[in-house]
Structures are given as structure tokens and as C-alpha cells.
Amino acid sequence: LENTDAVAAVVKLCREHGLFLIPQGGNTGLVLGSSSTEPASVILSLERLNSVGPIDPVGKTVRVESGVVLDQLQSALADLNLTLPLHLGSGGSAQIGGLISTNAGGCHAFRHGMMADQVLGLEVVLPDGKIWNGNRALIKDNAGYALRRLFCGAEGSLGVVTSATLRLIHKPADLQTMLLACDSVSDALSILSLCESAAGSLLNAAEFIDRVGLELLKRHQPHVQQALDDIPNVALLIELASPSNLVPLGPIVESILESAMDQSLASDGVIANNEQQRQTMWTLRESIPEGQRLHGAQLKHDIAIPVASLAEFLEKATQAVLTVLPTALVNPFGHLADGNVHFNLSAPAGQDESLIKNQQALNSAVYDTVVQFEGSIAAEHGLGRSKVRLADSSRSVIERTLMKSIKRSIDPDGRMNPDVILAATDAVPNQRD
Amino acid sequence: LENTDAVAAVVKLCREHGLFLIPQGGNTGLVLGSSSTEPASVILSLERLNSVGPIDPVGKTVRVESGVVLDQLQSALADLNLTLPLHLGSGGSAQIGGLISTNAGGCHAFRHGMMADQVLGLEVVLPDGKIWNGNRALIKDNAGYALRRLFCGAEGSLGVVTSATLRLIHKPADLQTMLLACDSVSDALSILSLCESAAGSLLNAAEFIDRVGLELLKRHQPHVQQALDDIPNVALLIELASPSNLVPLGPIVESILESAMDQSLASDGVIANNEQQRQTMWTLRESIPEGQRLHGAQLKHDIAIPVASLAEFLEKATQAVLTVLPTALVNPFGHLADGNVHFNLSAPAGQDESLIKNQQALNSAVYDTVVQFEGSIAAEHGLGRSKVRLADSSRSVIERTLMKSIKRSIDPDGRMNPDVILAATDAVPNQRD
Numbered sequence: 129l130e131n132t133d134a135v136a137a138v139v140k141l142c143r144e145h146g147l148f149l150i151p152q153g154g155n156t157g158l159v160l161g162s163s164s165t166e167p168a169s170v171i172l173s174l175e176r177l178n179s180v181g182p183i184d185p186v187g188k189t190v191r192v193e194s195g196v197v198l199d200q201l202q203s204a205l206a207d208l209n210l211t212l213p214l215h216l217g218s219g220g221s222a223q224i225g226g227l228i229s230t231n232a233g234g235c236h237a238f239r240h241g242m243m244a245d246q247v248l249g250l251e252v253v254l255p256d257g258k259i260w261n262g263n264r265a266l267i268k269d270n271a272g273y274a275l276r277r278l279f280c281g282a283e284g285s286l287g288v289v290t291s292a293t294l295r296l297i298h299k300p301a302d303l304q305t306m307l308l309a310c311d312s313v314s315d316a317l318s319i320l321s322l323c324e325s326a327a328g329s330l331l332n333a334a335e336f337i338d339r340v341g342l343e344l345l346k347r348h349q350p351h352v353q354q355a356l357d358d359i360p361n362v363a364l365l366i367e368l369a370s371p372s373n374l375v376p377l378g379p380i381v382e383s384i385l386e387s388a389m390d391q392s393l394a395s396d397g398v399i400a401n402n403e404q405q406r407q408t409m410w411t412l413r414e415s416i417p418e419g420q421r422l423h424g425a426q427l428k429h430d431i432a433i434p435v436a437s438l439a440e441f442l443e444k445a446t447q448a449v450l451t452v453l454p455t456a457l458v459n460p461f462g463h464l465a466d467g468n469v470h471f472n473l474s475a476p477a478g479q480d481e482s483l484i485k486n487q488q489a490l491n492s493a494v495y496d497t498v499v500q501f502e503g504s505i506a507a508e509h510g511l512g513r514s515k516v517r518l519a520d521s522s523r524s525v526i527e528r529t530l531m532k533s534i535k536r537s538i539d540p541d542g543r544m545n546p547d548v549i550l551a552a553t554d555a556v557p558n559q560r561d
Numbered sequence: 562l563e564n565t566d567a568v569a570a571v572v573k574l575c576r577e578h579g580l581f582l583i584p585q586g587g588n589t590g591l592v593l594g595s596s597s598t599e600p601a602s603v604i605l606s607l608e609r610l611n612s613v614g615p616i617d618p619v620g621k622t623v624r625v626e627s628g629v630v631l632d633q634l635q636s637a638l639a640d641l642n643l644t645l646p647l648h649l650g651s652g653g654s655a656q657i658g659g660l661i662s663t664n665a666g667g668c669h670a671f672r673h674g675m676m677a678d679q680v681l682g683l684e685v686v687l688p689d690g691k692i693w694n695g696n697r698a699l700i701k702d703n704a705g706y707a708l709r710r711l712f713c714g715a716e717g718s719l720g721v722v723t724s725a726t727l728r729l730i731h732k733p734a735d736l737q738t739m740l741l742a743c744d745s746v747s748d749a750l751s752i753l754s755l756c757e758s759a760a761g762s763l764l765n766a767a768e769f770i771d772r773v774g775l776e777l778l779k780r781h782q783p784h785v786q787q788a789l790d791d792i793p794n795v796a797l798l799i800e801l802a803s804p805s806n807l808v809p810l811g812p813i814v815e816s817i818l819e820s821a822m823d824q825s826l827a828s829d830g831v832i833a834n835n836e837q838q839r840q841t842m843w844t845l846r847e848s849i850p851e852g853q854r855l856h857g858a859q860l861k862h863d864i865a866i867p868v869a870s871l872a873e874f875l876e877k878a879t880q881a882v883l884t885v886l887p888t889a890l891v892n893p894f895g896h897l898a899d900g901n902v903h904f905n906l907s908a909p910a911g912q913d914e915s916l917i918k919n920q921q922a923l924n925s926a927v928y929d930t931v932v933q934f935e936g937s938i939a940a941e942h943g944l945g946r947s948k949v950r951l952a953d954s955s956r957s958v959i960e961r962t963l964m965k966s967i968k969r970s971i972d973p974d975g976r977m978n979p980d981v982i983l984a985a986t987d988a989v990p991n992q993r994d
Contacts, residue, residue: 277710328804371761537970
């Protein structure tokens with residue numbers, strides 16, 4: 129498939145032959161959003177819709193097709209000193225269409241918003257094969273319902289996103305990155321407050337890593353540099369971005385480190401002196417999932433909690449997990465400033481069986497605590513097929529019914545990516561009412 | 562009506578008695594969104610749903626009811642050094658529910674987004690009287706469709722917004738404001754580029770005013786200070802905001818002014834030396850609509866154009882207007898950085914008749930040019946009742962049909978604010994299909 133018309137033709141063909149249609153991006157998802165066990169289904173690859181441009185350097189926008197890989201887009205933008213403010217571990221394979229359809233998050237979401245917030249316009253092939261061209265390049269457009277927002281994060285269940293117009297920012301004039309050793313997430317949150325006083329909107333990332341993750345990494349990927357002398361309870365990566373050459377970051381980053389040490393919120397801290405040292409810190413952060421994967425079986429939970437309650441949540445959720453399985457290794461890490469935690473569990477070496485056996489009780493322990501703290505059971509990875517029942521049980525019937533109404537109104541036959549977000553049996557009514 | 566349950570009871574009663582329901586906020590709208598000529602309709606005031614809080618200073622969020630006036634909210638936040646990054650002329654009367662339902666814009670939208678972008682959670686009374694409690698305080702929440710985004714900007718046509726959880730920012734540590742005299746909008750756009758190089762995300766506002774608006778103001782409100790020595794072709798208000806005491810703005814604002822003068826992009830410029838001078842500049846900008854109103858009849862157009870095409874659009878649209886009515890006074894002003902122009906027309910004194918007689922042709926001249934430039938016919942004021950036909954004729958049938966499907970799925974009887982966004986006859990099908 130090389131263009132939107134070809135996608136539209138396939139959608140129409142599937143419809144005529146009663147086939148289900150599953151759009152697939154870079155296939156980096158973690159919730160089974162782009163695969164299916166449904167027999168009569170077609171998986172739609174968009175990788176040949178891969179053109180970038182035109183780029184508008186004045187309006188700071190770019191038109192981009194769905195099959196473009198994130199890193200490919202960033203390379204094309206770099207020459208013009210522009211960037212899409214979205215950073216995540218899978219940038220080398222994740223495609224724009226998938227990033228839009230899952231409303232991807234990442235490290236900068238607390239400052240720049242999620243993928244949906246970068247989308248000014250969209251082109252979508254609808255379930256009936258018609259093409260909606262809403263590919264506008266406008267920040268302000270209130271001519272009706274927020275259709276473009278609705279398709280972002282819809283996981284392909286309302287249509288196939290074929291291209292988009294994205295909002296860009298200038299590349300930061302400078303980045304200053306440091307790694308701090310903290311005793312607790314609570315201290316890390318206090319450092320976050322220091323950052324907000326000293327740097328405000330210049331704060332570009334605030335990532336935390338638990339000791340468990342650092343130790344698993346040391347064991348399974350000893351070549352990854354840990355940057356700090358000793359493994360702390362919590363490592364905190366802080367990055368500031370400068371909006372211009374007239375705003376030097378050195379004094380700000382130093383003042384934050386000094387305050388954190390003075391107030392005993394950090395016992396150690398290193399400021400990256402060059403790009404290589406900065407990359408070392410980011411590699412440490414981004415290797416955490418791989419370190420845990422190499423250890424063996426794991427249960428992943430992509431959740432978000434209001435930032436003010438984060439420390440208390442982590443304590444309660446860890447307790448709940450250990451009550452089920454006292455030997456569990458609890459490895460929370462992620463995006464401190466928006467409360468998005470990857471609350472991942474492993475077992476001690478050789479005890480994977482214990483984790484798998486208790487899988488259901490462990491998941492309940494985590495998600496029940498999330499609901500109790502008014503958090504999200506699906507923060508940045510979406511619902512896919514794996515979290516639909518969880519959403520049914522933890523979100524209100526009214527909310528789920530609203531979603532069903534919307535699904536039925538746009539895809540009345542339930543042909544688009546069935547079983548994601550809503551159970552297929554819910555999405556297609558037995559009889560119209 | 563004092564709480565959400567009372568609103569729900571009224572919605573149910575209206576439904577039982579076959580009445581239409583029109584939610585009304587501060588009634589500052591310009592597109593007839595909250596008034597009706599429909600006989601069997603109830604206008605719902607939310608002004609007694611006016612509680613603010615709790616405020617979370619760590620997560621920087623606030624829960625607020627729909628009847629709260631924007632300025633009232635800002636006062637409550639100021640004590641905690643917080644602010645909602647939304648600034649518009651009607652802050653003294655506009656209510657939160659109306660700001661959400663119209664997805665209000667204003668001066669900071671290019672930097673902080675529109676009202677919808679500040680909304681983390683919502684509580685909505687649905688057309689069937691049920692209450693959807695989606696009042697979460699999370700930046701990342703991908704557990705299904707973006708319902709909260711759909712209700713923002715829906716102008717009350719999908720339900721009644723009763724309360725919201727909004728995202729806040731710290732009040733800027735410093736503001737530096739200046740007024741520049743430019744020959745043309747094209748020069749003003751070049752200064753905007755200078756600002757982006759020198760200040761990047763510290764740019765807080767970039768408002769432009771045409772000579773016509775400044776002269777009408779001088780004539781009808783001579784007490785309003787003009788700040789610049791002579792009335793320029795285009796006055797440009799530039800404001801920078803500092804994220805912390807460690808980022809001094811003085812050198813940046815001076816460097817922008819110097820570059821603008823050196824490059825002959827500005828012939829004059831004044832930097833506000835104190836808060837009073839700053840207020841003088843903002844009063845000038847915000848008095849423009851009143852100056853024009855006092856002059857007599859006017860035709861208003863709230864439109865947006867991709868920034869890169871703005872200067873060319875203004876030239877073409879002005880030509881098109883003068884072709885219809887050579888004596889027309891064309892007064893474009895507004896938000897330079899997001900291309901949102903209030904393209905308002907008047908007639909010379911005593912010739913109001915000529916404007917009114919040519920109303921339809923003048924509107925077409927403006928909106929046809931907007932469509933030609935791929936702009937928005939409704940940038941920050943919404944469609945209301947006055948722009949529904951315009952939307953039907955200038956947006957694609959596929960787009961309008963999608964909106965109808967959504968309206969029917971959530972409000973199948975078409976009882977909620979009929980005739981806004983979509984014609985009531987379109988929203989309610991004669992027979993279900």
C-alpha cells in the first residue's frame with residue numbers, strides 16, 4: 129500500500145468481504161493492539177506510506193505519512209533545527225501512525241503534552257472506506273467537534289490514520305543533564321519542586337529509577353555504565369533545555385544540585401560535562417526495561433498517579449504486591465513529573481513460576497491500588513486487547529457506554545480493529561436500539 | 562441550581578417534558594451559542610455552581626465548578642503563586658463551563674494551548690441525565706477514547722459540563738513587555754522570528770493591531786493611551802515570561818528590540834518599565850474591540866490562517882473586501898503567533914447602511930479567502946448558531962457527517978443545545994438508520 133487511496137480501496141474490499149481490519153505500525157506496542165487471533169482479519173501495514181514533508185519552518189509544522197519511523201522524522205527535522213517534542217525508547221521502530229493511534233507519551237509529556245497534543249491535523253480512512261481530510265495546520269480551529277482528538281488514541285478502532293500535520297518546536301539551544309542519588313521517591317519529588325522553582329518550564333525531563341532496576345541491570349548488562357559511584361535507592365535523571373543562547377543553563381543546573389545536596393535530598397550527583405556523558409545517563413535510564421527482561425518472567429503495569437500521591441502510592445502498591453508474593457522484585461521506574469510509573473514485577477532468579485502462578489492476584493494488587501488513588505490503569509501504552517476487561521471493571525459503566533456509543537456511530541459493523549479498547553461483543557449491538 | 566445532582570434532575574425533567582436545554586455560561590459568546598429562539602427551551606444557568614478547590618500545589622491542578630468566573634479562579638490561585646495560562650478580554654465575566662464548552666483561546670494559546678489543553682478531567686451531565694464522572698487529575702490517561710477532549714468545544718450540544726480538573730502553571734517570575742511600531746504584518750512576522758531565536762518558549766504573547774483599529778480607538782476612546790509616539794501601520798505587543806528568578810529577561814527583551822530596529826523591522830519601540838506601563842500596553846490591545854464597537858456597525862470574523870501565509874492572506878482578504886465595498890474599514894488584529902485574526906469590518910462614519918447592505922458579499926469575500934488559504938472559519942469563538950451554515954458549506958460533507966454521527970450517538974433526541982455546531986434538522990434523523 130503506497131498511498132491513501134490504496135488504503136481506502138483495501139478498507140472497502142475488507143468491508144465487502146466481511147473481513148476485520150487491523151492497522152499495524154512499528155509493532156512496538158505492549159498491549160496487543162495490532163495483532164489478532166480473529167480468523168477473518170487482515171493486518172494492514174502502512175510502512176510504505178513513508179513520505180515526510182512539506183516542512184513549514186515558519187509555522188513550525190510538518191506533514192508526515194503514517195508509516196514514517198519516529199527517528200526518520202527527527203533526522204529530517206534536525207537539518208532545519210526543528211524537533212518533534214516526543215522522546216521514547218522505541219523511536220527506532222515506532223511509526224507515526226502508531227504513535228498517534230496509541231497517543232504515545234514518553235519523557236517530555238509533562239512539558240509538551242502527549243502525541244495527541246502535537247497533532248494539528250489528520251487524514252483518516254473511515255470504516256466505510258471514505259477519506260476524511262482534516263489535515264489542517266492550525267493551532268486554533270473550533271469549527272465543530274474535536275475530531276482529530278478523537279482519532280488520536282483510538283488504536284485504529286475508528287479508522288486508519290494515513291497522514292498527519294504535526295506541530296514542532298525549535299531544537300533546544302542547550303541541554304544540561306544530571307543524575308542524582310536519592311534515598312526515596314519522596315526526596316526525588318522534593319528535588320522536582322526545587323527544579324520547578326529554579327527552572328520552571330526549562331525542565332525537560334525528570335526520570336526516576338528504583339534500586340531494583342539498577343541492580344537487575346548491573347547483573348544482566350554489566351557493560352551499561354551506572355554513572356553514580358554506588359547504586360542508590362532511587363536514581364533521578366534531571367534534564368533542562370534552554371530556549372535560546374541567551375539563557376545559559378549552567379548556573380541553574382548547579383544551583384539545583386547544590387540545593388538538593390544542602391537539603392540532604394540527594395547524597396550524590398553528577399552533571400554531564402559533554403554529550404557523551406549525557407548519552408550515558410540516558411542509556412542507563414533506557415536500558416532498565418531490557419535489564420529486567422533479561423532476568424526472566426515479568427508482569428508489566430503502565431500506570432499513572434496524581435504526582436502529589438506518588439510516593440504514598442508506591443509504598444501501598446509495593447505492600448499489596450508483597451502480601452501476595454513476599455519474594456517479588458518490585459521495579460517501579462518512569463516519568464516522575466507526570467506520575468507515569470512502569471510498575472514492573474519480577475521474581476528472584478529461578479522462581480519465575482511463583483510470579484506466573486500468582487499473576488492474577490498480583491495484577492489485582494497493583495490495579496486495585498491504582499483505582500484507590502484515582503490513577504490510570506493505562507497511562508501511555510493504551511488498552512489494546514489485553515486491558516479491555518480491566519477497563520470494563522475499573523472504569524464506570526457510564527464511561528464505557530459512552531465509548532461504545534461512539535464506536536458504534538463511526539464503525540457500526542465493528543470491522544475496525546475489533547476487540548481493542550472495547551470488547552467486540554460490546555461494540556457491535558445485537559440489534560440496533 | 563446548586564450542584565451536579567440538581568443539574569441532572571433538570572436535564573431529566575426537560576427530557577420527560579420534551580423541552581430543549583441550553584446551558585449558559587457568562588454569556589460573553591459572539592456566535593449565539595447560548596441563546597435560542599426555540600419556543601420549548603430551558604436556559605440553564607450554572608452560576609451557582611461556583612466552588613473552587615481543592616487546589617493541589619504539587620501536582621499543579623485545581624478542581625473547579627462550571628459557574629466560576631475566570632478572574633475569580635485566577636484570584637484564588639494567585640495566593641499559591643499559580644495561574645491558569647488562559648488570558649482573554651472577557652475574564653471578568655466568562656465562566657469556566659463556557660470556556661471549556663467553547664474551547665476558548667486567547668493570547669497564550671500558541672504557547673500553552675487552548676482551554677481544552679488545560680482540562681485534565683471533566684464531570685458532565687449527559688443528555689439522559691446520567692452523570693459521567695471523568696474528573697481525573699492525570700496528564701497521562703489512555704484508557705479508551707479521549708472523551709474529555711470531545712466535550713471540550715462541544716458547545717453544550719453533548720451534555721452539560723458541571724465541573725473540571727484543570728492543569729495550572731507557576732506564575733511567571735517576571736514579565737517583560739514591549740510595544741513596537743512596524744510598517745507591515747510581514748515585518749511583525751520577522752520580529753516574531755527574532756523572538757523565537759532569542760526567547761523561544763519564553764515568548765508569552767505576540768499581539769498585533771492594525772492602524773485602522775488604533776485610529777478608531779483614538780477617535781472614540783481618546784483617553785486610552787497609545788504608548789507609541791505616532792500611530793504605526795501595525796503595532797506589535799511582545800511579552801516574555803520568565804520561568805524563574807535565575808532567568809533574567811532584561812537582556813533578552815533588549816536584544817530583540819535592538820535587532821528589530823537594526824534590521825529596520827521596527828521604526829519605534831517602547832519597553833514597559835513597570836507594571837503600570839505594562840498594563841497600559843495591554844489596555845491598548847484590549848480596547849480595540851470597544852473602539853470599533855463605538856464607531857458603529859461592524860462585521861466580525863474570528864478566523865485562523867497558517868502563520869507562514871498570514872501576511873499574504875491579509876493582503877488578499879483586504880483586496881476581496883474592498884472589491885465589494887471600496888470604502889470599507891478593514892481592522893485586522895489578534896494573535897500573531899497562532900495566526901488567529903479578528904478580521905473585523907466597519908464603514909466610514911455615517912455609512913453603516915453600506916456595510917449592512919453588503920453583509921453577505923463581505924462575509925463571503927472574507928471566508929472564501931480563508932478557505933483558499935486552508936484556514937479556519939471559526940478559530941476561538943466556535944460555531945454557535947451563527948456559523949452552522951458556513952461550516953456546512955466550507956467544510957467537507959464527510960467531516961460534517963462524522964460530527965452528526967457523534968451528536969446522534971450521544972444525544973439521539975437532539976435535546977441538548979439544538980442548532981449549535983450542527984443544524985437541529987441534521988442532528989436528529991427522521992428515521993434511525
